[in-house]
Amino acid sequence: MLNKLLRSRKTVFTFRELTMLWNDVPVQTALSRVHYYVKNNQLYQIRNGIYSKDKDYDVFELATKIFKPSYISFETVLGMEGVIFQKYNSVFLASYQTKIINCDGNEFTFKKLKDSVLLNDAGIINKDDIMIATRERALLDVLYLNKDYYFDNILSVDFDKVFKLLDVYNNKRMEADVKRLQKHKLTEAK
Numbered sequence: 559m560l561n562k563l564l565r566s567r568k569t570v571f572t573f574r575e576l577t578m579l580w581n582d583v584p585v586q587t588a589l590s591r592v593h594y595y596v597k598n599n600q601l602y603q604i605r606n607g608i609y610s611k612d613k614d615y616d617v618f619e620l621a622t623k624i625f626k627p628s629y630i631s632f633e634t635v636l637g638m639e640g641v642i643f644q645k646y647n648s649v650f651l652a653s654y655q656t657k658i659i660n661c662d663g664n665e666f667t668f669k670k671l672k673d674s675v676l677l678n679d680a681g682i683i684n685k686d687d688i689m690i691a692t693r694e695r696a697l698l699d700v701l702y703l704n705k706d707y708y709f710d711n712i713l714s715v716d717f718d719k720v721f722k723l724l725d726v727y728n729n730k731r732m733e734a735d736v737k738r739l740q741k742h743k744l745t746e747a748k
Contacts, residue, residue, distance in 0.1 A: 560600055567686065569615040570623055573607045605661050618688050621649045621666050628653040629682050629689035632669060635696035636709070643710045652676055652691070652699055669703060678726045681719070694719040701735050702727055712743045 562579050563571070571579070577588045592609065595601035602610045608623055622628055632650035636642045648658070653668035654676060660666075681695030691699060694716060700707050709715075717740045724733060 560595065563601070564611060568619065570604065570608060570610045570619040572623055573609070576609065616688070617649060617664055618690070619686075620661070620664070621651055622688055624659055624661070624666060625651075625653045625655065625657075625668055627676060627689075628668060629691055631691035631696045631699045632667075633700070635691050635693060636700065639693040639696070640711055640714060641693055641697065641709050669699075671699065671702065674728075675699075675702065675726055680726050681723045692719070694723055698723055698727060698732065698736075701732050702729065705731070705735075709739070712739055713746065715739075715743065717743065 577583060580588060596603050602612050604610055604620060618630055621630060628651045631652045633642060633646050634650045648665040648667040650667045652671045655668060656670040657668045681692045683690050697715060720736055
């Protein structure tokens with residue numbers, strides 16, 4: 559049973575995923591197996607109900623398993639894409655609730671978006687079962703929750719994509735903010 563787990567490309571598993579990997583064994587059997595593997599250091603318990611093969615797991619993979627549905631966005635994506643220069647220790651995610659979780663030395667900041675935005679997959683990439691926003695979607699997520707936000711470098715932002723994604727939010731204020739940002743980009747590019 560452990561061989562299936564070790565052959566998997568995933569590094570983080572929920573208890574439910576483990577039971578599915580083990581061909582839907584009874585819950586009590588699965589609990590006993592997980593307890594045995596954790597006790598014998600063959601499985602690492604990250605937090606209640608979430609496990610990894612070892613301590614060398616993908617933090618983004620863990621982040622999207624804590625609350626579902628959720629996806630990596632906001633300052634995490636904007637920082638990776640060079641749109642903002644400020645470095646944060648937290649991984650920022652869109653979710654159905656606002657909460658900060660500290661887990662295994664990592665901080666995860668979940669920000670609540672209304673369901674119609676959160677559940678719309680436009681501008682979200684599924685990369686090896688890790689849901690992550692594009693730079694344009696992350697920019698709009700930030701604008702959705704913040705009226706006055708400073709972006710360090712918007713030259714890499716594709717405003718054609720931004721305008722296509724605006725419908726997801728159905729928000730007039732954001733439309734004005736995006737037009738202002740686009741105008742700023744045009745003057746900055748000169």
